Amino acid sequence: MKYSPDEIRKAAIAIQPYIAELLDAPNAQRLERQLEGLLSQSSLKQGSHTQLSHLLAEHESTQDWIRLYLEEQYPAEDILKALRVYYPLPGIENSVESPRYICPVEKCNQDWYRKNREDEIPVCPVHGLKLIIDS
Numbered sequence: 001m002k003y004s005p006d007e008i009r010k011a012a013i014a015i016q017p018y019i020a021e022l023l024d025a026p027n028a029q030r031l032e033r034q035l036e037g038l039l040s041q042s043s044l045k046q047g048s049h050t051q052l053s054h055l056l057a058e059h060e061s062t063q064d065w066i067r068l069y070l071e072e073q074y075p076a077e078d079i080l081k082a083l084r085v086y087y088p089l090p091g092i093e094n095s096v097e098s099p100r101y102i103c104p105v106e107k108c109n110q111d112w113y114r115k116n117r118e119d120e121i122p123v124c125p126v127h128g129l130k131l132i133i134d135s
């Protein structure tokens, strides 16, 4: 990857909440731990952005995430949705079968996937309305 140390650091922080959906569980846990280790150093040591960029380039899904974030300036919360158009993300099991629920308020970005029939449908944390199935 050809990004500046600042960009890499910014992207590494931004991607953290999404790693569990971008990778399968063992890889996600490994990457989360490694990123935390590298980012917890108060100031990045010389060269650690190279390590960060190697880590983030190891998988196609994280690489694409970084590209959309840094090059196409997607808001972080919209990137998973954009990536799902290209390929199923491994972090959500049966993402194809899991019905998607959305907030009934237009333009609200809250969504949720019902993975088990037993799961209770949540309310939108912003609007307090029960999510509805996305048709």
Ligand SMILES: [Zn+2]
Binding pocket: 103, 104, 105, 108, 109, 110, 124, 125, 126, 127, 128
């Ligand atoms: Zn809402």
